[in-house]
Amino acid sequence: MTEHILGLLNNRIPREHYCRDPFKFAKEELLGAYLCSNIDGVLTAGKITELEVYIGSCDKACHAYPNKLTKRTATMFRQGGCAYVFFIYGMYNQFNVVVSPEGQADAVLIRSLEPVAGIEEMKKRRHTDDVKNLTTGPGKLCQALGITARAHDGINLSGKLLWLSPNTQKYKFNAVPRVGIDYAKEYKDKPWRFYIKNNLFISRQ
DNA sequence: CGAGCGATTCGC
DNA sequence: CGAATCGCTCGG
Numbered sequence: 390m391t392e393h394i395l396g397l398l399n400n401r402i403p404r405e406h407y408c409r410d411p412f413k414f415a416k417e418e419l420l421g422a423y424l425c426s427n428i429d430g431v432l433t434a435g436k437i438t439e440l441e442v443y444i445g446s447c448d449k450a451c452h453a454y455p456n457k458l459t460k461r462t463a464t465m466f467r468q469g470g471c472a473y474v475f476f477i478y479g480m481y482n483q484f485n486v487v488v489s490p491e492g493q494a495d496a497v498l499i500r501s502l503e504p505v506a507g508i509e510e511m512k513k514r515r516h517t518d519d520v521k522n523l524t525t526g527p528g529k530l531c532q533a534l535g536i537t538a539r540a541h542d543g544i545n546l547s548g549k550l551l552w553l554s555p556n557t558q559k560y561k562f563n564a565v566p567r568v569g570i571d572y573a574k575e576y577k578d579k580p581w582r583f584y585i586k587n588n589l590f591i592s593r594q
Numbered sequence: 595c596g597a598g599c600g601a602t603t604c605g606c
Numbered sequence: 607c608g609a610a611t612c613g614c615t616c617g618g
Contacts, residue, residue, distance in 0.1 A: 461614055479611025481602050528602050569601050
């Protein structure tokens with residue numbers, strides 16, 4: 390195992406960083422960070438290349454709008470630093486990072502990764518050998534890393550099962566509208582989707 | 595208690 | 607472009 394991979398295993402984004410400004414945190418700390426999983430005894434990891442910010446208080450695209458506490462959204466109201474994972478379309482899971490203090494419901498949807506470790510396992514889980522098709526979509530990356538709502542919703546992101554390892558440089562990024570939220574009225578076109586410039590592992594353009 | 599539908603993906 | 611497929615949400 391290379392030094393680089395060993396570094397991913399041991400580092401964690403500090404817990405207190407998760408309750409800062411969601412946009413600043415998403416752009417400066419989550420973009421380029423490494424999402425790592427050790428599920429079924431296998432390490433998989435990818436660099437976060439694309440994400441979307443959702444704000445529970447005002448954002449009509451957010452499941453928790455307007456601060457709506459339900460069985461499904463309860464995890465988003467917990468203290469930042471845990472996973473909000475939900476099941477959708479009867480077959481896919483989506484992974485979010487909760488990024489607000491307890492009682493607020495802001496989250497960042499991780500939309501795309503650049504595979505870094507455990508690529509052979511990702512290929513098995515995704516039933517494809519095409520590296521570009523392993524983690525370039527929110528449903529795809531959950532499948533590749535073995536993340537499910539049933540097993541991982543609400544878990545701490547500083548643990549041993551699923552964690553975030555800090556980025557090692559600053560990245561230039563683009564800001565564009567989010568995907569699949571046509572119902573969100575005036576929030577539909579907010580440029581709250583961010584992706585690393587010139588990276589090939591992006592979900593859609 | 596059940597109809598309607600979704601922060602998607604894949605194949606036709 | 608439409609099917610897959612199921613749990614959450616809300617209206618009755």
